[in-house]
Amino acid sequence: xxxxxxxxxxxxxxxxxxxxxxxxxxxxxxxxxxxxxxxxxxxxxxxxxxxxxxxxxxxxxxxxxxxxxxxxxxxxxxxxxxxxxxxxxxxxxxxxxxxxxxxxxxxxxxxxxxxxxxxxxxxxxxxxxxxxxxxxxxxxxxxxxxxxxxxxxxxxxxxxxxxxxxxxxxxxxxxxxxxxxxxxxxxxxxxxxxxxxxxxxxxxxxxxxxxxxxxxxxxxxxxxxxxxxxxxxxxxxxxxxxxxxxxxxxxxxxxxxxxxxxxxxxxxxxxxxxxxxxxxxxxxxxxxxxxxxxxxxxxxxxxxxxxxxxxxxxxxxxxxxxxxxxxxxxxxxxxxxxxxxxxxxxxxxxxxxxxxxxxxxxxxxxxxxxxxxxxxxxxxxxxxxxxxxxxxxxxxxxxxxxxxxxxxxxxxxxxxxxxxxxxxxxxxxxxxxxxxxxxxxxxxxxxxxxxxxxxxxxxxxxxxxxxxxxxxxxxxxxxxxxxxxxxxxxxxxxxxxxxxxxxxxxxxxxxxxxxxxxxxxxxxxxxxxxxxxxxxxxxxxxxxxxxxxxxxxxxxxxxxxxxxxxxxxxxxxxxxxxxxxxxxxxxxxxxxx
Amino acid sequence: xxxxxxxxxxxxxxxxxxxxxxxxxxxxxxxxxxxxxxxxxxxxxxxxxxxxxxxxxxxxxxxxxxxxxxxxxxxxxxxxxxxxxxxxxxxxxxxxxxxxxxxxxxxxxxxxxxx
Numbered sequence: 001x002x003x004x005x006x007x008x009x010x011x012x013x014x015x016x017x018x019x020x021x022x023x024x025x026x027x028x029x030x031x032x033x034x035x036x037x038x039x040x041x042x043x044x045x046x047x048x049x050x051x052x053x054x055x056x057x058x059x060x061x062x063x064x065x066x067x068x069x070x071x072x073x074x075x076x077x078x079x080x081x082x083x084x085x086x087x088x089x090x091x092x093x094x095x096x097x098x099x100x101x102x103x104x105x106x107x108x109x110x111x112x113x114x115x116x117x118x119x120x121x122x123x124x125x126x127x128x129x130x131x132x133x134x135x136x137x138x139x140x141x142x143x144x145x146x147x148x149x150x151x152x153x154x155x156x157x158x159x160x161x162x163x164x165x166x167x168x169x170x171x172x173x174x175x176x177x178x179x180x181x182x183x184x185x186x187x188x189x190x191x192x193x194x195x196x197x198x199x200x201x202x203x204x205x206x207x208x209x210x211x212x213x214x215x216x217x218x219x220x221x222x223x224x225x226x227x228x229x230x231x232x233x234x235x236x237x238x239x240x241x242x243x244x245x246x247x248x249x250x251x252x253x254x255x256x257x258x259x260x261x262x263x264x265x266x267x268x269x270x271x272x273x274x275x276x277x278x279x280x281x282x283x284x285x286x287x288x289x290x291x292x293x294x295x296x297x298x299x300x301x302x303x304x305x306x307x308x309x310x311x312x313x314x315x316x317x318x319x320x321x322x323x324x325x326x327x328x329x330x331x332x333x334x335x336x337x338x339x340x341x342x343x344x345x346x347x348x349x350x351x352x353x354x355x356x357x358x359x360x361x362x363x364x365x366x367x368x369x370x371x372x373x374x375x376x377x378x379x380x381x382x383x384x385x386x387x388x389x390x391x392x393x394x395x396x397x398x399x400x401x402x403x404x405x406x407x408x409x410x411x412x413x414x415x416x417x418x419x420x421x422x423x424x425x426x427x428x429x430x431x432x433x434x435x436x437x438x439x440x441x442x443x444x445x446x447x448x449x450x451x452x453x454x455x456x457x458x459x460x461x462x463x464x465x466x467x468x469x470x471x472x473x474x475x476x477x478x479x480x481x482x483x484x485x486x487x488x489x490x491x492x493x494x495x496x497x498x499x500x501x502x503x504x505x506x507x508x509x510x511x512x513x514x515x516x517x518x519x520x521x522x523x524x525x526x527x528x529x530x531x532x533x534x535x536x537x538x539x540x541x542x543x544x545x546x547x548x549x550x551x552x553x554x555x556x557x558x559x560x561x562x563x564x565x566x567x568x569x570x571x572x573x574x575x576x577x578x579x580x581x582x583x584x585x586x587x588x589x590x591x592x593x
Numbered sequence: 594x595x596x597x598x599x600x601x602x603x604x605x606x607x608x609x610x611x612x613x614x615x616x617x618x619x620x621x622x623x624x625x626x627x628x629x630x631x632x633x634x635x636x637x638x639x640x641x642x643x644x645x646x647x648x649x650x651x652x653x654x655x656x657x658x659x660x661x662x663x664x665x666x667x668x669x670x671x672x673x674x675x676x677x678x679x680x681x682x683x684x685x686x687x688x689x690x691x692x693x694x695x696x697x698x699x700x701x702x703x704x705x706x707x708x
Contacts, residue, residue, distance in 0.1 A: 100652075104642065
């Protein structure tokens with residue numbers, strides 16, 4: 001390239017000769033040179049931008065075309081990929097805390113018909129009516145000869161039935177593979193598992209969706225392929241659950257109750273080891289909900305979670321515990337129990353007359369309504385409400401069941417002093433047995449809030465403090481005294497140091513007022529009392545014990561013996577060692593030097 | 594020289610083509626094999642699932658309880674009770690070991706010899 005000199009001599013000389021400033025020539029030349037350089041740089045930059053633009057366009061065009069191809073082609077499984085724990089079942093299993101199966105899947109077939117492919121509709125209809133006695137031959141024939149091109153005949157059939165249908169041999173009868181939810185343990189833990197049914201159905205497959213219980217709560221999780229088939233582990237123990245169901249069922253029949261519920265919970269983590277509601281049902285064949293009458297009478301109704309009842313004297317421990325925690329009373333403070341206690345137009349009575357005064361300890365042991373009402377008066381409405389709220393009695397439990405959120409406790413709207421008094425002994429506030437179990441666990445475990453859960457707890461979490469450890473220990477001693485010499489002496493199980501509180505509440509009539517001869521008997525217990533591990537709440541609906549000369553309905557005669565038998569059977573299963581001298585049967589001899 | 598190069602190149606192309614042909618069929622065979630294996634795995638998994646379900650069904654507590662009751666005469670199984678817990682302290686110490694008895698015969702023989 002020929003570089004133009006900035007100061008061409010010829011022009012400089014001529015400029016000097018004419019008396020002009022030669023520097024202007026230099027500046028003009030310099031400017032020309034800079035302009036040329038700038039033009040060149042711009043042209044290069046534009047070229048690069050164009051190239052970059054083309055590259056981007058090409059890249060996006062490739063991405064777009066690939067997306068178009070992917071969107072329009074049929075989905076296809078990768079062929080050359082090694083399968084991991086393959087996603088064969090579309091729904092994960094549910095297992096108990098030791099990994100035993102509670103719910104799993106089974107491949108079966110659905111039967112459908114395409115009448116236009118049929119050779120002999122009359123024969124097919126006849127054959128089907130023989131294989132499936134619940135089908136109507138005439139109706140089938142009408143369907144097969146009508147205008148319909150497709151109809152489902154059976155959603156689930158067994159291999160034997162499938163073979164029989166094969167033997168009919170009509171090409172218009174076809175099978176579609178189905179995954180069926182199976183609960184191998186039958187009615188065991190039915191209310192917790194809930195049930196499953198088919199969602200959208202196609203010929204090749206059908207969606208299995210949870211309809212209730214944990215199946216519904218964890219529906220999305222169970223169907224999530226990202227879990228790679230990992231089962232859902234519950235906190236339940238299959239053996240314990242089965243034992244509780246057996247004992248509770250026997251107890252319910254023995255006590256002529258129409259329903260029963262039990263909750264067994266770990267006091268530290270809130271894990272529910274067993275939760276039973278009777279009568280129950282088989283989740284493999286979930287009955288239809290009642291269309292008329294009280295929903296609470298349906299076997300589908302989970303009394304332990306959905307049933308909100310006035311739980312009676314079991315609440316007394318909350319008033320006394322709070323009073324102890326606030327330092328208002330000590331265990332030996334004397335409380336006025338002169339009865340009946342008149343408050344406005346209300347009269348509060350005790351089951352028996354306990355004389356003019358009882359110590360706080362004896363108020364609990366003998367379960368005095370009047371004494372508790374006096375204690376609640378010293379606490380006051382506001383503090384009582386705050387305390388019950390902190391125990392979770394004002395909102396539904398957080399347990400992972402689809403039904404739990406709708407089971408809201410019934411709390412009085414206004415809270416005058418009479419409400420303070422009645423709530424202190426468990427009338428006027430309705431809560432579920434699960435609420436009660438969680439609140440008892442919170443009271444006795446050292447005083448920290450327990451949230452009930454159905455999932456196996458991976459880590460220990462300490463909740464908010466509710467009462468001091470000291471109060472918690474005193475409450476445990478009082479509960480133990482109730483069993484040793486109070487209203488729950490039948491709950492004594494040698495070696496397990498059971499502590500608890502009974503509660504017998506009259507059932508409210510639907511139109512207001514209370515039944516005279518219908519009660520809810522509840523026993524809330526903790527064992528072992530000095531080192532609490534488990535809380536057990538047993539609740540019987542309309543029990544009556546008829547071995548005596550007159551029918552007895554109090555919890556001490558009905559719920560307590562049932563709870564004691566449950567503890568006796570279940571505690572060894574959970575590996576809880578009794579603290580007694582074990583018997584020396586079976587060739588074992590004590591040796592001492 | 595140049596013609597040799599052409600011939601060699603042609604042979605190389607033919608060789609590569611043959612290799613690619615073989616690889617292609619080989620791959621297809623492997624894919625088919627993998628598919629077959631996966632189908633087999635799926636089938637076995639399904640059977641495993643059925644067996645697991647059957648195991649759970651046969652081990653359901655209701656059935657085991659009924660079986661324990663039916664076979665009570667032979668097995669004598671009862672629900673677990675608190676008194677069944679033992680303690681290490683209850684296990685007896687082993688008794689003092691006796692002198693070895695293997696020499697007894699010899700001893701008699703020796704006695705006989707002495708008489």
